[in-house]
Amino acid sequence: METTTITDCTILPMTGRGAVIESGYVTAVDGNITAVDKGEAPAREGETRIDARGKVLLPGLVNAHTHLYQVLLRAVWEDMPFLDWLERIYGVARVLNPEHAAAGALLGCLENLKGGVTTVCEHNFLNPGPECAVATVDAITGSGLRGVFARTVMDTGEIVPDCTKETPETAFGRIEDLMARQGGGDPRLTFRTGPNTPPINASPDLLREIRRFADALSIGISAHVAESASVVEVTRRTLDRAGVVEHLKDFGIPGEDAIFAHSVHLSADEIRHLAGTRTAVSHNPVSNMMLGDGIAPVVEMLEAGVRVGLGTDGAASNHGQDLFETMKAASLLQKVKHQDAGVIDPYSVLCMGTVDGAHALGLGSVCGTVEVGKRADLILVDVDKPHFQPVNDLVSQLVHCAKATDVDTVVADGKVLMRERRCTLLDEEAVVRRAQAARRDLMERMSAA
Numbered sequence: 001m002e003t004t005t006i007t008d009c010t011i012l013p014m015t016g017r018g019a020v021i022e023s024g025y026v027t028a029v030d031g032n033i034t035a036v037d038k039g040e041a042p043a044r045e046g047e048t049r050i051d052a053r054g055k056v057l058l059p060g061l062v063n064a065h066t067h068l069y070q071v072l073l074r075a076v077w078e079d080m081p082f083l084d085w086l087e088r089i090y091g092v093a094r095v096l097n098p099e100h101a102a103a104g105a106l107l108g109c110l111e112n113l114k115g116g117v118t119t120v121c122e123h124n125f126l127n128p129g130p131e132c133a134v135a136t137v138d139a140i141t142g143s144g145l146r147g148v149f150a151r152t153v154m155d156t157g158e159i160v161p162d163c164t165k166e167t168p169e170t171a172f173g174r175i176e177d178l179m180a181r182q183g184g185g186d187p188r189l190t191f192r193t194g195p196n197t198p199p200i201n202a203s204p205d206l207l208r209e210i211r212r213f214a215d216a217l218s219i220g221i222s223a224h225v226a227e228s229a230s231v232v233e234v235t236r237r238t239l240d241r242a243g244v245v246e247h248l249k250d251f252g253i254p255g256e257d258a259i260f261a262h263s264v265h266l267s268a269d270e271i272r273h274l275a276g277t278r279t280a281v282s283h284n285p286v287s288n289m290m291l292g293d294g295i296a297p298v299v300e301m302l303e304a305g306v307r308v309g310l311g312t313d314g315a316a317s318n319h320g321q322d323l324f325e326t327m328k329a330a331s332l333l334q335k336v337k338h339q340d341a342g343v344i345d346p347y348s349v350l351c352m353g354t355v356d357g358a359h360a361l362g363l364g365s366v367c368g369t370v371e372v373g374k375r376a377d378l379i380l381v382d383v384d385k386p387h388f389q390p391v392n393d394l395v396s397q398l399v400h401c402a403k404a405t406d407v408d409t410v411v412a413d414g415k416v417l418m419r420e421r422r423c424t425l426l427d428e429e430a431v432v433r434r435a436q437a438a439r440r441d442l443m444e445r446m447s448a449a
């Protein structure tokens, strides 16, 4: 039995507005939270005890949409229209190899972990062969993070290189192999599939087959939906549908097991459809700003009852993986959009970064709050910093003052992955060096191609 107790901290369990324990403790036994209480923790024999005086304990953050390998592509293509940028991203598939995927994913996991993220949803879409997905899955499980591996499929599209187009049969076979390889052995990892960016790289046949396949395997769906006006324009021009969700409706893609990244350009009808089908959304405000995509109708979606989580998106359209920065951007962007400072409150934003993100990924019973019975995905934030003190409103300051570098300790699935900012599982320096070498090799191959 492995027991960990974190003592003497302020606990924000994210179980309801106003719920806070000023001075308390959390105990986890074999990764399960067994006690969340105020006061002094009873001593247990053989336990690991973490003194967290002056720190705030939160559920680990949930990054509901990213592409980990893209840390190798930070600031490579900027300042260009969305579809031109996307064509370059897809073009990487011509030279991408498993070492690039592994090295990038490890660095991406390290950055997420050091910023307090304990769950990442890796939306995987560049598969010149089966090996890059395998390498990425291994990097995620090796990092200790909880992962949702959304292995998507592309079968068409002018801007998609042939080497990464797959028939549904080939793609589904590879996904089944990937899942069989895990053998159901790692409870920290779940799988999804999906069309990548419909309709520009997904045929109607593929959409139909994806829904059937997802249902048959009881795995969810992840897709980029209505990210830019240009994608909606293609949908209208070529398919005579008012929007991307309207198009996806025809194939039953929306649903309780689906998460739609971005969802920037939606009609009121489409928002109602997402709410009615309990489809979740991952809002990626920093990426949306960087690519000039627009401002997602987050307030409208929340009002309609859509479950909204937060994502950084890949570093090729964000530059980083900082979910605290993402929360602040999500808050500010809605205030700007509506020209109303009160249109969204900090607690709702913190929910999007924790409990709502967990539900959006189908992990609501596993993580996202600090409660007895859930797995111990916990972070300690050091708020004793000049940019955080003095504290007037803890929740607002976590959203608007905290930075990724304020995260002191990370526990995922009961395992301490970082303590006093030192990683316990990953060799930080080796991960960075490996990514630098992979980036050099990737750039050389791209310029030679």
Ligand SMILES: [Zn+2]
Residues within 6 Å of the ligand: 065, 066, 067, 123, 224, 261, 313, 314
């Ligand atoms: Zn994305």
